[in-house]
Amino acid sequence: MRIRATVAAVSGALALSAFAVPAAHADGHPATPDHAAAAKAVKAAHGKVSVRTGTSGNPYALNATFSSVVVNKGKAIVAGTSKKVSVPVTFTLTHGTNVDVTAEDFFAGVDLYRGTSYADSDYDLSSDEPAVCKVSSATVAKCTETLVIAPAEDLLNEDAGKWKAAAFAVAFNGQDPLDPNLDESKIGVAVKDGFAAPNLQRYSKLTVNASPEPVKKGKTITVTGTLSRANWDTGTYAGYTVQSVKLQFKKKGSSSYSTLKTIKSGSKGALKTTVKAASDGTFRYSFAGTSTTPAVSSSGDFVDVK
Numbered sequence: 502m503r504i505r506a507t508v509a510a511v512s513g514a515l516a517l518s519a520f521a522v523p524a525a526h527a528d529g530h531p532a533t534p535d536h537a538a539a540a541k542a543v544k545a546a547h548g549k550v551s552v553r554t555g556t557s558g559n560p561y562a563l564n565a566t567f568s569s570v571v572v573n574k575g576k577a578i579v580a581g582t583s584k585k586v587s588v589p590v591t592f593t594l595t596h597g598t599n600v601d602v603t604a605e606d607f608f609a610g611v612d613l614y615r616g617t618s619y620a621d622s623d624y625d626l627s628s629d630e631p632a633v634c635k636v637s638s639a640t641v642a643k644c645t646e647t648l649v650i651a652p653a654e655d656l657l658n659e660d661a662g663k664w665k666a667a668a669f670a671v672a673f674n675g676q677d678p679l680d681p682n683l684d685e686s687k688i689g690v691a692v693k694d695g696f697a698a699p700n701l702q703r704y705s706k707l708t709v710n711a712s713p714e715p716v717k718k719g720k721t722i723t724v725t726g727t728l729s730r731a732n733w734d735t736g737t738y739a740g741y742t743v744q745s746v747k748l749q750f751k752k753k754g755s756s757s758y759s760t761l762k763t764i765k766s767g768s769k770g771a772l773k774t775t776v777k778a779a780s781d782g783t784f785r786y787s788f789a790g791t792s793t794t795p796a797v798s799s800s801g802d803f804v805d806v807k
Contacts, residue, residue: 572648613664673687719777721775739770747787
């Protein structure tokens, strides 16, 4: 779910003070999360229900820290134009003995964001459901979460590239988020950003066609194709231009391809080059990928040389 990052979404005293500081001060006490980060954490934790503005106090710094945050098993997140993508997230939550992670109104999770900080990011990718945290000791819980990305609803082309992860935990401690008189001083919040997250990439496609088939030895073979990728702005696939693409050949009876030449994709991602027919074999195009687009190889096109 793509959400607009705005402190107004959780107003009043839930907007605390300045940026997300480290998880603990030098004296060992939990640091107070900043207003924007805390507000976003509370919204993410209880985003299924509107959080009313309370009448007293500020949320306190929850005695909780985060480690071993892993998004999509460390692999790039690749999204097409329509199919939803499920992104697994795991992390370890270490907390004080006074924090009940099994409480019904305790929420934890991980958001993905772009920018220098979670608090200052314009957009986030957030799960619709809180993480499931299983107790492994009196002060440690292992948490899992699934972030579902719907390209048509959540993504724009500008979203491709590097993202970061922010972990959060919110303990409402019996305070009803819908109660206009809730005591915010009883709500605990912990936020930590800057965790590594994989790149978000636009799904790529690559085609090939070698002709004529069959062909006489020594004659010219023309190999065409198209390199395209998901356009999240339009919900279609569009040509990926000015990209280096390798033309590769696998001789009949061989198990591996060798590179014949490297060409650039042209208008609308078009590929076209020529080679001399030497022996039976299969042609394909191969693209190494970029930070915004995954590597892809076309299927092979076999040419019979007479």
